[in-house]
Amino acid sequence: MLVTLSYSGSNEYSEYRDDVIVFSLKTKTWSRPEIRGEVPARYLHSATVYRNRMYVYGGFAKNAKCTYVLEEMRILNLETWTWSEAYTVPARYNHSASLVGSKLWIYAGKDEAGSTVSDLHSIDLTTLRVLPHPGITGKVVLLKSQHFSEVIGNQLVVFGKYPNEATGTSPYGLWIMDLDQLEWRKLDIDRCLEDGVWNYFTIVTKRPQNHRQIESSSALEDDPSKNSGGIDLDDSGAAPSLIFLGNTEKERPQPYDHFRDVLSINVEYLGVFQVPPSTLQTHMAMMLDNEEFSDFTIIPKGSERKIHVHRMVLSSRWPHFKNMHASGMIESTRGTMVLPEPYHVVHAFLTFLYTDTVDADLDCSVVCDVMVMANVYLLERLKKLCASILHRYHLQIDTCVRIFQAACVSQEHGLKKLSQDYIFRNCGAVMKTEDWFLMWSQGGDGSSSEQRAALEEFVDGIPEEASLEVKPGSKKSIEGVSYDGTGFEQALRKDV
Numbered sequence: 001m002l003v004t005l006s007y008s009g010s011n012e013y014s015e016y017r018d019d020v021i022v023f024s025l026k027t028k029t030w031s032r033p034e035i036r037g038e039v040p041a042r043y044l045h046s047a048t049v050y051r052n053r054m055y056v057y058g059g060f061a062k063n064a065k066c067t068y069v070l071e072e073m074r075i076l077n078l079e080t081w082t083w084s085e086a087y088t089v090p091a092r093y094n095h096s097a098s099l100v101g102s103k104l105w106i107y108a109g110k111d112e113a114g115s116t117v118s119d120l121h122s123i124d125l126t127t128l129r130v131l132p133h134p135g136i137t138g139k140v141v142l143l144k145s146q147h148f149s150e151v152i153g154n155q156l157v158v159f160g161k162y163p164n165e166a167t168g169t170s171p172y173g174l175w176i177m178d179l180d181q182l183e184w185r186k187l188d189i190d191r192c193l194e195d196g197v198w199n200y201f202t203i204v205t206k207r208p209q210n211h212r213q214i215e216s217s218s219a220l221e222d223d224p225s226k227n228s229g230g231i232d233l234d235d236s237g238a239a240p241s242l243i244f245l246g247n248t249e250k251e252r253p254q255p256y257d258h259f260r261d262v263l264s265i266n267v268e269y270l271g272v273f274q275v276p277p278s279t280l281q282t283h284m285a286m287m288l289d290n291e292e293f294s295d296f297t298i299i300p301k302g303s304e305r306k307i308h309v310h311r312m313v314l315s316s317r318w319p320h321f322k323n324m325h326a327s328g329m330i331e332s333t334r335g336t337m338v339l340p341e342p343y344h345v346v347h348a349f350l351t352f353l354y355t356d357t358v359d360a361d362l363d364c365s366v367v368c369d370v371m372v373m374a375n376v377y378l379l380e381r382l383k384k385l386c387a388s389i390l391h392r393y394h395l396q397i398d399t400c401v402r403i404f405q406a407a408c409v410s411q412e413h414g415l416k417k418l419s420q421d422y423i424f425r426n427c428g429a430v431m432k433t434e435d436w437f438l439m440w441s442q443g444g445d446g447s448s449s450e451q452r453a454a455l456e457e458f459v460d461g462i463p464e465e466a467s468l469e470v471k472p473g474s475k476k477s478i479e480g481v482s483y484d485g486t487g488f489e490q491a492l493r494k495d496v
Contacts, residue, residue: 016041016062020076037083039074046097048104050125052078055104057123058092069093069112073123087128090121096149098156100179102126105156107149108142116144120156120177138184140175148201152240152267153274154179159201159244172198174242176272187270189242192263196248200259203240203267239268281355287313288354289347299338300346306336307343307350317353320377345369349382358385364394368406375410387415395422401435405454420461 018041045059054076071091075084095109104123147160156177172193244263294308315322331337371386407416
């Protein structure tokens, strides 16, 4: 969608609005789509577009009796133009919202009491979880809640006025925070901003063309990194630029809120670098099963397809392979190794050796088998990655028994407890699954030592006070129970 969106605010009559206005960058026309659902009119909120949704956070609203601060986030579907229900978030207005990846970072503003705050929290837009960020080092003290925030890579940049107790003045300041380190750092650009009024700040990847230039000051002559106006210090234009809009004339109306001059500063001259993301994982993944430079092959069980690999990579990442190669075993001399696992499991295992990652979208059974391989070959990081993926993405009715068995075999005790508790909580539905039947039938008759061991561990984990109860209900039913960590207590119904 090649458009720019505007949502609500206050009009010339100080009326709060809930309008959605769309400007098409292709046709250069304005439109008002028909919106489904109702939300409170507001202003001093933030509106951020991520994929095909617009996230409207907080703001100031009013009813017939009073004005109040909203502690909600609404989501507008930009395909159906339908508002979501309200999601509870910390109350804020006059704050800033910055999108980094799939996280929306909310900084400063005013709270429900009208007090200026300087805290930082984020919202994971994939789960809609609010994530507080305590333990931030460094400090930003804004003169008032109004400020600007932008993003450079994984760094949050904040611009605004701050009280300088040493001079008794309120100069402009610029701070930056690495969102991985959560540490504020003040950038040294005060001398660039000391002359004039600066009413707007943003970051662009290319410098604006044909903007009005500001004559260089003595501060710039002393330190060329404090570039002002349109004096380009770097013709490449590769680095982002800080853009400030305002007026540097000594005689100007007060208060002044217009834009006459542009101050452009290359961020790299301030020691801020936008490091491109690493391509190592991508390039290493491309090497796997690439016959051109391969010097070894892995053959999975029951597969005629060989997987082409590299001795150096496997030796550095897989101690078992290194020991095998050093011992002069027949596999090392022939350049071929047969593994007893199926192709998809072996390929996922080798992908980890090349990229240090496990794809969360892999089938549950594949991740379970890779976790078992990790335990066999003492690859602790791989085992924990698999356990985390199985718990977060795959623990469901039809997979919990398989995960429990794999956790038992892998000696992954945390995952074993989590999956067993899940089975207890959902025993009625789980008892209908094929994996449940196989665990009891094959484990009970001893046809599989691993399934037998898993069955014994499952039985050992059942509390002594566990019981099944049949209770009368509004419909004819057979009632089972679920486990809450202390015993079988909550009823589960199966209609008959």
